[in-house]
Amino acid sequence: MSVSKANVQENPAKKMLSVVGQKRAILIMCHNNPDPDTIASAAALKHLFAHALRRKAVIGYAGTIGRAENRQLVRRLKVDMVRTDKLNFSKFSVIALVDSQPHSGNNAIPREVMPDIVIDHHPLRRDTTRCTFYDVRPHYGSSSTILTEYLRELDLTVDRKLATALYYGLKTDTNGLSRSVTKADLDAFNYLFPKVAPRTLAGIENPSIPKSYYLKFADAIARSVQYDDVMISNMGTLYNPDVTAEMADFLLRMEGVRWTLCMGEYKEYLLLSVRTSRRGMMAGKVALRIVKSLGTGGGHEKVAGGKISLKGLKPEERAQVAKKVTDRFLKLLDVQDHEGKPLTAAPPADPR
Template sequence: MSSEQQLASLFKAVEGIDQLLILPHNDPDPDAVAGAVALSRLLSAKTALHPIIAYAGMIGRSENKALVNYLDQPLAQLNDLVLPPAVPVALIDTQPEMGNNTVPAGSPVVVVIDHHPWREASALAPLADVRVDIGSTSTILTEYYQASGLEPDQKLATALFYGIKTDTLGLTRGTALADIDAFFYLRPRIDVDCLLEIERAQVPLGYFKSFDAALRAARIYDHRIVISYIGAMTYPDLAAELADVLLRLEGTEWVVCMGHYGQELILAVRTTRPAGGAGLLAQSVVGKQGSAGGHGTMAGGHILLWGRNPKATAARVARLVLKYLDLAPDLKGQPLV
């Protein structure tokens, strides 16, 4: 369907609804935040709805905090809300039964807007706009704005631009023509100075301590695979941040970075292989212990610890990673530093 048809389906999906809860995935990233805010403002402008945006988990990465502060848009912690029973839900950058969202019990999912691999449960939503061939949910929302005749203001344009930029790594990863078109539609409308402030947001001292731990714990296998367990993390996104850094090591094809937060072992998977496969690797090693998913070159997962030792669990995952990549599970890695 065209964006105009999808937009019409969106308005029909929320017709007759008194309240709508917009939920990005847990621990939302810039693409999820921008998409949620864009949908809220679009519906507020074109319908009688004034949706609530909420999220589960936390916004811990400094850049993501800076983006939320810049948008000046209320994003509530889901646990802090008192919601009406069975409030309808719009999922942004995630899908039903994906394992990385927290839909309130009894709430129907009426809208799904995402670009990750299709989940069958999404078919139950009146609007399921899932485009696996594009690189960013922000691209879809940008197209909605264009189809509606609305002009995103400078702050929203900056957020959508940043969402596309981060998810596609500056249009170099998993990028479609639609992403490029949206990117250059938004470019003249953004606040460049504020974007730079967001991208260069200062980080806490704990980030550098974790960075040091990640480097010291990292092991190199077969000259192309890096696995690191960084221990306790101050926020869930830290594993992904450090995985991105480790992927820059010369000759590296795969990175798996792990850490624990609360009662979960969190892993981030990255690959430089053109064929991708990060999502499949994450799903394979996590299995039924938790949830996992992602794109061809980047993925993540959560394993419920249930009181188990996180370091021992990470070591077990590392063996599964090596086995998946056709190496001996007991292969000894070489220290990175």
């Protein structure tokens, strides 16, 4: 079968479907600890295979669906997802990866297995170009945007559930359309918005939240240290791998803060999230450099993350890893304040 190996321009959805051909056993993989964008993209791809090819597909993931919002998304929209520890990768004849790329360190596809299809909006990785089909659009705000275009290209009906999922994927990845939004994202937004089920969406966005979540937030604030316009929180042990990202977003909204780094230990890994509000900055490159030779990392212009294995390390060695990451971060950003001020040290005099 001849499929253009280049980053596809015209009729990408049709080209992607031609890769499947007569093959029946399809696996759609999300990234680890799936977020709404990867979940919605996987659900859309499954819908696309079902309606354009009459083919069933399995959605796989590793890690946990941590945030209460994301659990609600899966539950209310009835997205059927299977943990990879219950999967045998060799049983599938087609593997599609959404919102992630091969060997990026944030998906559970075994190293020696190359996916056939990759759809993503992170910077293109060289290994990805070896896949039969890849459609990687780093300037897009979400993978949900790409999948919305696919559904429209194929003229498939998008029901309210799927529209709500894609809308939520687009909304969360662009932080409510406040970052990395292109015309394509706005087009997808305008297309999806009238189809959204408002009460379902409200239920997803406002779930009840465990008490532990509030306590971790309080703890993270207590552990936050500000260095000029940089806020760093070493959050300690985490019960949910998504909380560094949430905290990094939350702290970034503080007046005078332009960069955030939040990290914490989750199941033998140091997880970290980097955010910036500065335009033209490369949070992804910063993340990559602070974990260099320690772990994996990457991301977008304003949003990035990484992880470092702490297996076999003693508590003091773990602390050294966190310190190294912090030092590298401050150095890369050329921060002059090396001491830092604990966020809670002096209650700010708020004029309002």
